[in-house]
Amino acid sequence: MVPPTHLFPRPPLSPYILIPIYPIIILVYIFGILEPKIPLDQVSNFWGMKSHKYLETTGIKTGWTWLGMYRHSDFLNFFPIAFLAATTIMCYIAIIPTLIKKKDTIYAILAILEVLILVGAASGIIAAGGH
Amino acid sequence: MLKKSFIVFGIIIVLVLLAVSPVMATGQPTASAASGTPWWVWPLSLFLLTFVMGIVAIPAGVGGGVLFVPIVSSFFPFNLDFVRGAGLMIALSGSLAAGPGLLRRGLADLRLSMPVALIASVFSILGAAVGLALPKNIVQFGLGGVILAIVVVMIIAKKSEYPTVKVPDSLSTALRISGIYHEDSTQQNVDWKIHRTPVGLVLFAFIGFMAGMFGLGAGWANVPVLNLVMGAPLKLSVATSSFLLSITDTSAAWVYINKGAIIPLIVAPSIIGMMLGAFVGAKLLTKAKPSAIRYFVIVMLFLSGFRAILKGFGI
Numbered sequence: 012m013v014p015p016t017h018l019f020p021r022p023p024l025s026p027y028i029l030i031p032i033y034p035i036i037i038l039v040y041i042f043g044i045l046e047p048k049i050p051l052d053q054v055s056n057f058w059g060m061k062s063h064k065y066l067e068t069t070g071i072k073t074g075w076t077w078l079g080m081y082r083h084s085d086f087l088n089f090f091p092i093a094f095l096a097a098t099t100i101m102c103y104i105a106i107i108p109t110l111i112k113k114k115d116t117i118y119a120i121l122a123i124l125e126v127l128i129l130v131g132a133a134s135g136i137i138a139a140g141g142h
Numbered sequence: 143m144l145k146k147s148f149i150v151f152g153i154i155i156v157l158v159l160l161a162v163s164p165v166m167a168t169g170q171p172t173a174s175a176a177s178g179t180p181w182w183v184w185p186l187s188l189f190l191l192t193f194v195m196g197i198v199a200i201p202a203g204v205g206g207g208v209l210f211v212p213i214v215s216s217f218f219p220f221n222l223d224f225v226r227g228a229g230l231m232i233a234l235s236g237s238l239a240a241g242p243g244l245l246r247r248g249l250a251d252l253r254l255s256m257p258v259a260l261i262a263s264v265f266s267i268l269g270a271a272v273g274l275a276l277p278k279n280i281v282q283f284g285l286g287g288v289i290l291a292i293v294v295v296m297i298i299a300k301k302s303e304y305p306t307v308k309v310p311d312s313l314s315t316a317l318r319i320s321g322i323y324h325e326d327s328t329q330q331n332v333d334w335k336i337h338r339t340p341v342g343l344v345l346f347a348f349i350g351f352m353a354g355m356f357g358l359g360a361g362w363a364n365v366p367v368l369n370l371v372m373g374a375p376l377k378l379s380v381a382t383s384s385f386l387l388s389i390t391d392t393s394a395a396w397v398y399i400n401k402g403a404i405i406p407l408i409v410a411p412s413i414i415g416m417m418l419g420a421f422v423g424a425k426l427l428t429k430a431k432p433s434a435i436r437y438f439v440i441v442m443l444f445l446s447g448f449r450a451i452l453k454g455f456g457i
Contacts, residue, residue, distance in 0.1 A: 033410075040410070051181065054181065055219070058184075058408065059219050061278065062227075062403040065402060092404060095238060095395075118256060125259065125260050132394075132400075
């Protein structure tokens with residue numbers, strides 16, 4: 012029997028694939044290859060604000076709106092950030108079929124619950140209140 | 143060699159902090175435009191500082207997030223919301239880089255991680271939501287208190303290589319949380335089991351809340367609870383903690399992303415600086431004396447924690 016510790020996917024789910032990609036996106040941002048939503052020299056006007064005030068002032072919407080703003084180099088940076096935050100969810104989804112196949116019911120339920128919680132957090136459904 | 147590297151670390155830290163001295167001089171974070179500092183000084187200083195943090199984090203045995211949040215929020219003009227968001231992304235990138243490898247080598251244990259992670263991730267979401275909703279001074283004050291508590295834990299917490307677990311508790315037995323891992327240093331297979339699982343789960347709820355609220359990562363608390371409270375072997379605890387962080391921090395990180403508490407100009411230099419620094423730190427691990435670096439980090443954390451409390455009082 013394969014111990015559950017050996018079930019986690021190998022790369023390409025690994026964040027290591029970000030190592031060549033993320034610096035390129037940063038360079039695109041810094042050298043202005045794509046126009047940012049907030050010009051680099053203006054960001055310092057906002058980074059001292061509370062996050063809700065920053066959103067109000069810049070007119071940036073919460074949630075997944077960054078997805079549609081990929082033409083702006085600052086929002087292009089959200090893609091590797093979101094990839095990092097999505098990696099664990101992908102890994103958990105990957106082990107569920109194996110746990111079910113092994114009839115490890117309790118751990119299959121734990122994994123499904125964890126995926127639901129993480130997807131809930133990612134979708135903004137959980138913790139949607141407050142500022 | 144030790145003295146030399148220690149001095150170099152100290153000089154770099156001082157230089158970086160001097161570079162951000164307008165903030166230190168006024169005592170209050172100010173926007174670059176108001177302080178007259180060119181905007182690019184801050185991301186550049188952040189890159190240099192996180193590079194140094196990355197170097198000292200591994201030998202000091204702490205996660206990047208624990209160093210990043212208190213030090214950057216104390217000496218940079220960024221709002222704590224964005225610092226915590228970046229801190230979580232740093233902790234997440236570090237743990238994701240290490241986690242799968244630790245699992246495959248059998249050092250981190252999935253059966254031990256999953257129940258604990260479920261509790262911790264729920265509470266880290268709550269912590270993140272509460273942290274973003276609370277007024278800044280209260281969060282600053284709380285952050286200062288937690289950092290000083292971490293300093294105390296780092297000084298007094300003992301470690302047990304192979305804790306004695308006479309009888310596993312009924313919950314860990316039902317969940318079949320036990321196993322064997324191969325200890326390379328002694329070439330032996332180590333049988334392990336745990337006890338006090340319900341107490342451990344309650345403590346992980348608290349740890350998750352703190353991690354989400356302050357964006358700190360939580361390795362500083364995970365390891366003592368897994369090792370000293372639940373009785374997992376030290377090496378297994380350290381590796382499992384690293385894997386746990388990837389789950390706890392993921393849930394909180396999404397709250398920060400969805401609520402707009404991420405500024406790429408803060409996150410990007412921080413992650414790159416920390417990863418490059420960690421690469422150098424891992425190389426230096428064989429040459430530098432970890433205990434000296436650890437004391438240096440404890441002093442830095444103490445100063446940052448103390449400063450965060452002062453800022454919480456508006457001083």
